[in-house]
Amino acid sequence: MKILRIAAAVLVCATTAATLSPAVHAQTTGTPHAQGTAVRVYLDCSGFYCDRDFFQTEIAFVTHVRDRGDAEVHVLITSQETGAGGSAYTLAFLGQGRYAGVNSTLTYNSEPNASEEARRSGLAGAIKLGLVRYAAETPQAANLRVTYTAPDSPKAAAPARDPWNHWTMQVSGRTFLNGEQTYSSRNLYGSLSASRITEQWKLRLSLNGSESETRFEIDSATVFTNAQSGRGLDVLAVRSLGAHVSAGITGSASRSTYYNQDMAVRIAPAIEYNLFPYSESTRRQLTARYSVGPAWYDYLERTVFERTEEGRVQQMLRVGAVARQPWGSIDVGAAAGSFLDNFAQNRFQLGGQVELNLMRGLSLDLSGSYNRLRDQIYLAAGEATDEEVLLRRRQLATGFQYFMTMGVSYTFGSRVSPVVNPRFSGGGAGWID
Structure with a gap:
């Protein structure tokens, strides 16, 4: 029965x-x-x-x-x-x-x-x-x-032949323009990526570039302009070694006027362990990943350490936890890294987001990050001008960075919500009322 x-x-x-x-x-x-x-x-x-x-x-x-x-x-x-x-x-x-x-x-x-x-x-x-x-x-x-x-025929239910052999390409571009009579801002961003993901392999290659310019008009004779640009190449190759372990290599090449880097190249073999099977990753993960490898830097300006270029070896340990359960969700992580030839030049990062359903109708959400920095080897020598400081044209010396948001919401009243009423809620995104 x-x-x-x-x-x-x-x-x-x-x-x-x-x-x-x-x-x-x-x-x-x-x-x-x-x-x-x-x-x-x-x-x-x-x-x-x-x-x-x-x-x-x-x-x-x-x-x-x-x-x-x-x-x-x-x-x-x-x-x-x-x-x-x-x-x-x-x-x-x-x-x-x-x-x-x-x-x-x-x-x-x-x-x-x-x-x-x-x-x-x-x-x-x-x-x-x-x-x-x-x-x-x-x-x-x-x-x-x-x-x-x-299905139209028995063949319709059969797996389709893949002429791309699991390769996926994506091209994207975005522009943002904003301004008024004495102020204007424009941002351009573009990217190209290719990836091939199977049960055993994860391969990814991506290129990106950005340009930004902000213009401030103080008066007819005084105009400040802040221009920044960046380029990036990222490579990832990962091999599955079972339900809990994977190994791979990451690589990157980038250029950033903000970080005083004409070129920064990094290569790092890595290994990762997940306490839970990767098959459960949509609901929960607890991972630890260690990477170590060489890095080369070519600077736009001489650094505070009197270098115009240099090669170093870096290491990084990352630990992260992700969970999505009826009580809420959590996505937090921590990372610690240093140069192998000078452990005093290091950094520690902590960040994430937590959403908790505390009780009926009451929820709490927290998000933020904290970075303790001791590895700013790329800082340009010389004092920054007032214009560079105010417009944030370049990275300045700092021992830490942080941001944090916290919110609490409480909802009460009718417990059912079967009615949908879209009046006065559609269109006109960005209108000034």
Whole structure:
């Protein structure tokens, strides 16, 4: 009897359910208890793909609540970029209350060039499919229907031939212009990248360049202009050595007027260990990575150490933790590095972001970073002018850098949110009211 009930639940689908790709798979545990009310659902997602208004409109056979404590099903959605440049979404359906212990997991993959509409529609379809087993024993089940779109031919279900052999290219450019009568600013940025990602290998090559200019007009005879530029090349090659270990090499070449570097080249072999299997990386990670390798510097101006160029060997240890759970999310890390020939020239970095659901309606978010710097070997000799200091034309000597944000929010009132009203909320981004 239990098998028949589970089979019936899986066969039910919403009347307007979007067609899912063959990449959707389900793993379920537990059996729901029958009760004649609509399922209360809390969608726990973030990022541009989390269009709550769209999901509430499309998924109409459940009651949407705004607090996870009021939900009978907590839908936790996480994502990672795929090798081709698309997104792999993991949807964890966590039963609460009358559905306690009834959990399932679905995955949904979006295409690299999928539009936002296609991405959110596919994701909505995956959410519907996961909620079916909970709604199958409610009065709403009478209005649900099974739909299925068969492939055009048996060959349509076979994996497509990949003429690119897993290589993905991306070209991007961006410009930002801002100004008024006595002030103007322009920023240009462009990048080119190529990557090949498989289960065993991760290869990535990227080029980028930026130009910026800010102009201040004090009066008709006094004008200050701040111009900066940068160029960069990054290379990454990583080989999987099992479920927890990987090894690889990183390389970079860059030019920055701000850091007084006409050219900086770094090469560093590295090894990384993840306490959890990499297959669980959308939900949790605890990694440690050590790298060591040579670096060469060619400076635009003579440095405070009387160098115009030099070669050094650097080492770096990075530790990071990432978790996305019903209680919130955490993404924190620390890094310590130094030159091997002079341990006194070192740096320590600490940073991350934490979002905590403290209690019903109350949440806390923290983000920030702290850098302790003792390795500014690139600083130009000589005193900086007032103009260079005020306009931040170049990096100045400092023992530390930091930033921090903290926010608290508390929401109360109606516990359900089934109504979407878009009036006075669309278009005109950047308008001055």
